[in-house]
Amino acid sequence: MSPSLCSIIVPMYNVESYILRCLKSLSAQTFSNVEIIIVDDGSTDGSVAICEQY
Numbered sequence: 001m002s003p004s005l006c007s008i009i010v011p012m013y014n015v016e017s018y019i020l021r022c023l024k025s026l027s028a029q030t031f032s033n034v035e036i037i038i039v040d041d042g043s044t045d046g047s048v049a050i051c052e053q054y
Helices: 020-029 049-051
Strands: 008-013 034-040
Touching: 008 020, 008 049, 020 034, 034 049
Parallel strands: 008 034
Antiparallel strands: none
8 A cells, every 4th residue: 555645735825935934844754745825815925936936
């Protein structure tokens, strides 16, 4: 039996100061079969660019 997929949904709106820390924390979890879904609600800061780079 293959392990289940864990989907993590992160709502995002103007969190440029925090989004990189959030993504690093989620990526560091011990469960390996994870997908991170980021939902941008029209951010006007650099949040989207940080997510695209990551």
